[in-house]
Amino acid sequence: xxxxxxxxxxxxxxxxxxxxxxxxxxxxxxxxxxxxxxxxxxxxxxxxxxxxxxxxxxxxxxxxxxxxxxxxxxxxxxxxxxxxxxxxxxxxxxxxxxxxxxxxxxxxxxxxxxxxxxxxxxxxxxxxxxxxxxxxxxxxxxxxxxxxxxxxxxxxxxxxxxxxxxxxxxxxxxxxxxxxxxxxxxxxxxxxxxxxxxxxxxxxxxxxxxxxxxxxxxxxxxxxxxxxxxxxxxxxxxxxxxxxxxxxxxxxxxxxxxxxxxxxxxxxxxxxxxxxxxxxxxxxxxxxxxxxxxxxxxxxxxxxxxxxxxxxxxxxxxxxxxxxxxxxxxxxxxxxxxxxxxxxxxxxxxxxxxxxxxxxxxxxxxxxxxxxxxxxxxxxx
Amino acid sequence: xxxxxxxxxxxxxxxxxxxxxxxxxxxxxxxxxxxxxxxxxxxxxxxxxxxxxxxxxxxxxxxxxxxxxxxxxxxxxxxxxxxxxxxxxxxxxxxxxxxxxxxxxxxxxxxxxxxxxxxxxxxxxxxxxxxxxxxxxxxxxxxxxxxxxxxxxxxxxxxxxxxxxxxxxxxxxxxxxxxxxxxxxxxxxxxxxxxxxxxxxxxxxxxxxxxxxxxxxxxxxxxxxxxxxxxxxxxxxxxxxxxxxxxxxxxxxxxxxxxxxxxxxxxxxxxxxxxxxxxxxxxxxxxxxxxxxxxxxxxxxxxxxxxxxxxxxxxxxxxxxxxxxxxxxxxxxxxxxxxxxxxxxxxxxxxxxxxxxxxxxxxxxxxxxxxxxxxxxxxxxxxxxxxxxxxxxxxxxxxxxxxxxxxxxxxxxxxxxxxxxxxxxxxxxxxxxxxxxxxxxxxxxxxxxxxxxxxxxxxxxxxxxxxxxxxxxxxxxxxxxxxxxxxxxxxxxxxxxxxxxxxxxxxxxxxx
Numbered sequence: 055x056x057x058x059x060x061x062x063x064x065x066x067x068x069x070x071x072x073x074x075x076x077x078x079x080x081x082x083x084x085x086x087x088x089x090x091x092x093x094x095x096x097x098x099x100x101x102x103x104x105x106x107x108x109x110x111x112x113x114x115x116x117x118x119x120x121x122x123x124x125x126x127x128x129x130x131x132x133x134x135x136x137x138x139x140x141x142x143x144x145x146x147x148x149x150x151x152x153x154x155x156x157x158x159x160x161x162x163x164x165x166x167x168x169x170x171x172x173x174x175x176x177x178x179x180x181x182x183x184x185x186x187x188x189x190x191x192x193x194x195x196x197x198x199x200x201x202x203x204x205x206x207x208x209x210x211x212x213x214x215x216x217x218x219x220x221x222x223x224x225x226x227x228x229x230x231x232x233x234x235x236x237x238x239x240x241x242x243x244x245x246x247x248x249x250x251x252x253x254x255x256x257x258x259x260x261x262x263x264x265x266x267x268x269x270x271x272x273x274x275x276x277x278x279x280x281x282x283x284x285x286x287x288x289x290x291x292x293x294x295x296x297x298x299x300x301x302x303x304x305x306x307x308x309x310x311x312x313x314x315x316x317x318x319x320x321x322x323x324x325x326x327x328x329x330x331x332x333x334x335x336x337x338x339x340x341x342x343x344x345x346x347x348x349x350x351x352x353x354x355x356x357x358x359x360x361x362x363x364x365x366x367x368x369x370x371x372x373x374x375x376x377x378x379x380x381x382x383x384x385x386x387x388x389x390x391x392x393x394x395x396x397x398x399x400x401x402x403x404x405x406x407x408x409x410x411x412x413x414x415x416x417x418x419x420x421x422x423x424x425x426x427x428x429x430x431x432x433x434x435x
Numbered sequence: 436x437x438x439x440x441x442x443x444x445x446x447x448x449x450x451x452x453x454x455x456x457x458x459x460x461x462x463x464x465x466x467x468x469x470x471x472x473x474x475x476x477x478x479x480x481x482x483x484x485x486x487x488x489x490x491x492x493x494x495x496x497x498x499x500x501x502x503x504x505x506x507x508x509x510x511x512x513x514x515x516x517x518x519x520x521x522x523x524x525x526x527x528x529x530x531x532x533x534x535x536x537x538x539x540x541x542x543x544x545x546x547x548x549x550x551x552x553x554x555x556x557x558x559x560x561x562x563x564x565x566x567x568x569x570x571x572x573x574x575x576x577x578x579x580x581x582x583x584x585x586x587x588x589x590x591x592x593x594x595x596x597x598x599x600x601x602x603x604x605x606x607x608x609x610x611x612x613x614x615x616x617x618x619x620x621x622x623x624x625x626x627x628x629x630x631x632x633x634x635x636x637x638x639x640x641x642x643x644x645x646x647x648x649x650x651x652x653x654x655x656x657x658x659x660x661x662x663x664x665x666x667x668x669x670x671x672x673x674x675x676x677x678x679x680x681x682x683x684x685x686x687x688x689x690x691x692x693x694x695x696x697x698x699x700x701x702x703x704x705x706x707x708x709x710x711x712x713x714x715x716x717x718x719x720x721x722x723x724x725x726x727x728x729x730x731x732x733x734x735x736x737x738x739x740x741x742x743x744x745x746x747x748x749x750x751x752x753x754x755x756x757x758x759x760x761x762x763x764x765x766x767x768x769x770x771x772x773x774x775x776x777x778x779x780x781x782x783x784x785x786x787x788x789x790x791x792x793x794x795x796x797x798x799x800x801x802x803x804x805x806x807x808x809x810x811x812x813x814x815x816x817x818x819x820x821x822x823x824x825x826x827x828x829x830x831x832x833x834x835x836x837x838x839x840x841x842x843x844x845x846x847x848x849x850x851x852x853x854x855x856x857x858x859x860x861x862x863x864x865x866x867x868x869x870x871x872x873x874x875x876x877x878x879x880x881x882x883x884x885x886x887x888x889x890x891x892x893x894x895x896x897x898x899x900x901x902x903x904x905x906x907x908x909x910x911x912x913x914x915x916x917x918x919x920x921x922x923x924x925x926x927x928x929x930x931x932x933x934x935x936x937x938x939x940x941x942x943x944x945x946x947x
Binding site: 278279280281283286287290291293294295296297298299300 | 743745764765766767768769775777782783784785786787788789793797798800801806810811812814
């Protein structure tokens, strides 16, 4: 409507983008320094491997790796949507990691144990994760338990329950769950020919376009609907929402449900491609959920920004996998991406910094204008 | 240096914010030993000027002189080093500390890290005797009256040997009797050589106590006058820029059918075992303004929470237009025609991070005019509606309907709430301290709106701490003391003194 009046520098979208780019650059520089400290001779090669990622491979292989990167971007994007959705309603959903696990658990279990087709599997996983999120919401509204505390505890509860449950559908000789292809191919997400675009990479499925649609949907709900208006009002000012007759407690619970469901759906979208099985001996909550927090902030807490930032983080993570393991230990890729993610926490800081700079410049200009005006005013009289 | 009569001078101070000149060549000269009132509407630039004096903002132009010597105040620490102290409108104290501990907080005298209270205590007792500030140094802040808390704040400044004392709207929280005491204390302090800057919008108090008065309007310096040569009307004309009617013009009420009926209502208190509202019964009829008077914290807020549904009730009932709404949802009450101008506009009344237009539809965003059946907001309708309200209620803001509410002045935030609640066309308007922290011009406007609502047949329940407001606006007065209604008065026949006695719990009607 009146958007065109906002100058580019003032628009919050642009400021977010700028701040995010500064963080990314900073992360790469610090990462490079760390590589230099460990082993100077291979540092340049390693950082190039990370930055060029799958582009360093020739045509067909590149497409394949590109496809795999996209597949792994999907759950990351969904987790970041989960985080930002709750955040907009004033809650910090650190339980996203556990909700992601719940999604993985129930979509895999219903696929492997009950032999259901993919759609019910996806929905069951989503529902389970949503309910897990709603538990945090109920605890918050009924007993005033901090969302962060209950979230962290539920993360661990969920992890061990998952190991227990999926232990029933693992292969007898390894800690990994059975492959879908061998056990129940109906449960594999359909690709609708998308796999052909990526040199027959079978894991490329409808999950990719679907997740982008969901990101747009989240943006629409938060910005354009009555539901989003109520949720944000609850987040900004719980008491005012109550005063205005909104169902403020219900809003908290439903938000946590949706937030959890988004994460759970993300997990289903990854595990129902058969790209990797669940390891039933894993003793730590998968990093995917936590990375979602960083991605959400790197994306400036905007659903559309999250699409870009989740792809970027997955891109360098893939790149990290190509670092020469003769020179650096295999953890190096995690280290670099975690450095960048760590720097992402500064997005808000950089944004504040940029805004302060712009405001100072504008104030000076306004003062100059004002001085001119008062002079003119004086002349007129 | 000492030949100037002025303790502190602010000469031609100009302070600009983007898009607005908050102070435009403002001059304020405070003489030693005088009481100097600073008068101005909300947004006139009083707070900005004081923030400049306190080093919170730096002025672009102008200078500050102490005893004729130019000084630079870059931070609040500089200000206190210069002996400038302030009693804030909302006291800044640690509730679970004693009076003495609060006074010495920040300037504790210690030996090897151990507090030396005995010496501090001597000084506090000496000061309180000298200036007639009776306090009990060992009482806990949470146990003492508001008046004594304020005296503690004053002692805090004196303990720090401040020479220049700023009082920011000090009488807002006091009873009539306490106000008298405070004014006497101020005269005392001035007689002892302290210089006092008295920020207020209550003209009676200025006339009662101040020597001179500086008036600001819309950031501009209007003038400084000797109070003894001035009348109330002159001062208000300087402040508002036009003549102000003090007496609210209204005809006698013509009460119609009962709209609100409260019966034996009890609400639990969060702080103590006693009920915050105890067995309160009253009715409000269409076409009358019933005012609940009382000193802050005597259950008025809770009573309103009970009626509006913000808090659950313990027992008793609330009937609205014949319907039992004791346990109805807030939304239901709103839809039945209850409007509520809340006491705390930041806590309840507004979502400060929302735009003005989003706040203006806060009570009706769900109506078909603003939301499609599919649940999508009709943004253009919302904007159009907001612009109409902004126009007809003269809500001023930087970027119109798209202004973030947080950036608006208190008076305009209040106007926005009033616009929203009145435009709902309610059957009952509940207004809790609708003029709190608002300037004379806007008060006149709000009172007119409330009377207009009454005249159009609405029932009005007004909760107010301001005696002037209670006396001039209401048709019936109910006085609350410790959670109970202790008297019903007729504003035409009662006096401020009598009202004060009821409010202080000295007098009460015997219940039949």
